[in-house]
Amino acid sequence: MKEFKLYAITGEQFHPGRGLVEVMEEALQGGCDIIQLRDKKSAKRDVLHKARALRELTLRYGATFIVNDHIDIALAVDADGIHLGQDDLPLAEARKIVGSKIIGISTHAIEEARQAERDGADYIGVGPIFPTQSKEDVVAPVTTEYVSQVAAEIRIPFVAIGGIKLHNVDQVLQAGASRICAISEIVGSSDVRGTSQSFVAKIDAAARSRA
Numbered sequence: 001m002k003e004f005k006l007y008a009i010t011g012e013q014f015h016p017g018r019g020l021v022e023v024m025e026e027a028l029q030g031g032c033d034i035i036q037l038r039d040k041k042s043a044k045r046d047v048l049h050k051a052r053a054l055r056e057l058t059l060r061y062g063a064t065f066i067v068n069d070h071i072d073i074a075l076a077v078d079a080d081g082i083h084l085g086q087d088d089l090p091l092a093e094a095r096k097i098v099g100s101k102i103i104g105i106s107t108h109a110i111e112e113a114r115q116a117e118r119d120g121a122d123y124i125g126v127g128p129i130f131p132t133q134s135k136e137d138v139v140a141p142v143t144t145e146y147v148s149q150v151a152a153e154i155r156i157p158f159v160a161i162g163g164i165k166l167h168n169v170d171q172v173l174q175a176g177a178s179r180i181c182a183i184s185e186i187v188g189s190s191d192v193r194g195t196s197q198s199f200v201a202k203i204d205a206a207a208r209s210r211a
């Protein structure tokens with residue numbers, strides 16, 4: 001998959017009164033290079049319409065587009081890939097359906113990360129690093145210790161997620177992450193573009209200090 005460093009997931013509850021496409025366009029302008037449509041509440045047909053709009057938007061910005069949970073919608077709009085959790089369709093079955101599209105897998109422990117790598121995931125989510133209000137059925141925070149474990153052992157790309165804010169992202173980067181994912185801190189910001197730019201600056205600074 002194309003390299004990425006800042007992954008924004010949609011969360012329309014965090015920007016009441018502002019449109020989905022408008023907010024995600026600001027995130028792209030600020031340097032987000034991968035976007036995931038995550039909508040646990042809307043009717044499937046509405047999720048499809050949102051996916052179409054975000055597919056068109058991400059193509060304009062040369063960004064990667066991932067659909068959460070809905071493989072059929074990802075295929076219908078020709079998204080770049082899907083994101084699946086531990087209770088979603090198993091990776092091997094999903095691979096039969098999506099072929100060479102990107103498959104991202106959520107992991108919360110090193111054995112899940114190893115399994116996802118063995119099964120052929122294109123990237124893994126590593127989290128939740130900190131407490132988060134953005135996911136209902138979330139497991140206990142895995143802390144930055146899990147980031148260090150994954151950085152030391154796992155060879156496929158990984159992205160840290162869960163409660164990551166501008167004020168704590170440096171801890172995550174210092175633990176070995178080079179890709180960051182956020183919902184509320186980005187899409188709930190009164191300055192989505194500026195917040196994204198600040199994340200990118202911190203990710204780039206950490207990469208320079210490692211070089």
Ligand SMILES: Cc1ncc(COP(=O)(O)OP(=O)(O)O)c(N)n1
Pocket residue numbers: 007009036038068069083084085086088104105106107124125126135159161181
């Ligand atoms: C990049 C990324 N990482 C983790 C998740 C969580 O996926 P999942 O465990 O399937 O939970 P839901 O998002 O479906 O509630 C994610 N979506 N993206």
Ligand SMILES: Cc1nc(C(=O)O)sc1CCOP(=O)(O)O
Pocket residue numbers: 106107125126127128129131132133134135138161162163164181182183184185
């Ligand atoms: C969707 C999701 N998945 C997680 C995981 O750990 O797998 S944490 C999470 C919510 C992330 O939102 P915020 O940046 O607002 O904390």
Ligand SMILES: [Mg+2]
Pocket residue numbers: 068069083084085088
């Ligand atoms: Mg899921």
